[in-house]
Amino acid sequence: MAQIDPNTLTRAVLDRLFVELEASARHVHVTAEQAQTLFGHDLTPQRPLSQPGQFLAKERVSVHGPKGKFHNVAVLGPARKEAQVEISLTDGKTLGITPPVRPSGQIQDSPGAILVGECGTVSLKQGVIAAKRHLHLTPASAARFGVRDKQVVKLQTFTDRPVIFEDVLVRISPEFADRAHLDIDEANACALGTGDWGRILP
Amino acid sequence: MAQIDPNTLTRAVLDRLFVELEASARHVHVTAEQAQTLFGHDLTPQRPLSQPGQFLAKERVSVHGPKGKFHNVAVLGPARKEAQVEISLTDGKTLGITPPVRPSGQIQDSPGAILVGECGTVSLKQGVIAAKRHLHLTPASAARFGVRDKQVVKLQTFTDRPVIFEDVLVRISPEFADRAHLDIDEANACALGTGDWGRILP
Numbered sequence: 001m002a003q004i005d006p007n008t009l010t011r012a013v014l015d016r017l018f019v020e021l022e023a024s025a026r027h028v029h030v031t032a033e034q035a036q037t038l039f040g041h042d043l044t045p046q047r048p049l050s051q052p053g054q055f056l057a058k059e060r061v062s063v064h065g066p067k068g069k070f071h072n073v074a075v076l077g078p079a080r081k082e083a084q085v086e087i088s089l090t091d092g093k094t095l096g097i098t099p100p101v102r103p104s105g106q107i108q109d110s111p112g113a114i115l116v117g118e119c120g121t122v123s124l125k126q127g128v129i130a131a132k133r134h135l136h137l138t139p140a141s142a143a144r145f146g147v148r149d150k151q152v153v154k155l156q157t158f159t160d161r162p163v164i165f166e167d168v169l170v171r172i173s174p175e176f177a178d179r180a181h182l183d184i185d186e187a188n189a190c191a192l193g194t195g196d197w198g199r200i201l202p
Numbered sequence: 203m204a205q206i207d208p209n210t211l212t213r214a215v216l217d218r219l220f221v222e223l224e225a226s227a228r229h230v231h232v233t234a235e236q237a238q239t240l241f242g243h244d245l246t247p248q249r250p251l252s253q254p255g256q257f258l259a260k261e262r263v264s265v266h267g268p269k270g271k272f273h274n275v276a277v278l279g280p281a282r283k284e285a286q287v288e289i290s291l292t293d294g295k296t297l298g299i300t301p302p303v304r305p306s307g308q309i310q311d312s313p314g315a316i317l318v319g320e321c322g323t324v325s326l327k328q329g330v331i332a333a334k335r336h337l338h339l340t341p342a343s344a345a346r347f348g349v350r351d352k353q354v355v356k357l358q359t360f361t362d363r364p365v366i367f368e369d370v371l372v373r374i375s376p377e378f379a380d381r382a383h384l385d386i387d388e389a390n391a392c393a394l395g396t397g398d399w400g401r402i403l404p
Contacts, residue, residue, distance in 0.1 A: 088292075089390035090290075090292050090386060090387070101363060101393060133363075161303060161369060162368040163365055163366065163367055163391070164366035164367075165365055166364040166366065185292070185387050185390035185391045186391040188290060188292050188387035188391075189365070189388040189391035190391075191291065191303060
């Protein structure tokens with residue numbers, strides 16, 4: 001019988017049963033036009049993110065709300081059709097903004113904010129949300145876990161402060177890498193560490 | 203048959219099956235001596251808290267860490283034998299302090315911080331923790347829920363972002379009022395609203 005490398009086996013089992021958990025820090029998506037206003041040029045990639053094609057930009061912005069502001073906020077690329085500011089409910093208290101908990105892209109009637117870049121300012125009428133926790137899965141992984149697109153599942157975290165998150169939205173695309181995305185409140189509530197895993201509960 | 207007031211009945215059923223959830227914002231406990239140093243006098247009650255005998259003091263402090271500080275932080279009374287600073291993991295990032303997740307009172311080898319009051323400053327060598335989520339129950343309620351002191355249970359929240367918190371510590375005393383205490387990260391992770399309820403899972 002062939003030798004099995006224990007690291008390869010461990011990874012294969014983990015990939016089969018679990019999903020890697022990732023915290024999304026507060027960040028901003030902007031349009032190509034807004035990037036010109038804010039920075040005087042297009043977004044420039046600094047490093048790739050876990051989702052293929054997505055990147056952390058070198059550019060940073062300040063986000064201003066009625067009660068407070070955050071400096072040095074991450075901007076993610078590529079540019080989108082609509083700007084979106086993803087913050088935690090905790091961040092919302094600091095800014096004086098109450099973000100609705102929404103899937104990414106659903107920004108209708110959400111509150112706005114002011115973005116300040118090194119070259120200019122953009123006033124958003126809407127776009128501030130707290131991203132609804134969600135799973136990115138490839139079709140193959142979704143089939144393995146027995147879940148379908150837009151299904152809502154429970155996610156058990158194997159973390160220092162274990163939590164079972166209910167109401168976790170499944171998103172499926174061949175473009176995705178398998179990841180569960182939590183915001184910073186959720187990540188801290190379960191004391192998420194780098195490389196921690198979760199399990200989709202039946 | 204006697205008329206039953208629906209509000210009374212509803213409350214009785216809720217009390218029987220559920221526990222009210224409460225968020226603990228960042229706060230500080232100080233000794234009587236430290237209150238003198240910080241404020242020049244004893245702590246003065248502003249309003250009672252849900253736990254009998256505990257109060258929010260009129261006095262406020264700043265909490266300083268190596269990376270940042272919080273102003274206007276709540277001080278809870280009565281004075282204790284040892285100072286304790288209860289912050290969230292999110293707060294810890296702002297202060298540049300990594301608080302261990304501990305039950306209240308277990309501050310051995312935890313990080314310190316500097317407290318600044320209107321009259322003076324106290325440098326704590328230890329005492330900064332993130333309070334481990336916990337349930338306060340009377341003995342009668344604990345018997346009803348079938349749990350014992352120091353037991354660890356699951357707590358399901360009936361909140362806008364429903365969560366099942368694992369690893370919730372049960373504390374029982376005739377001095378307590380029935381409450382589940384979450385920190386701000388946990389409260390925001392489940393989108394806790396005032397008066398929301400949770401259920402202890404078997």
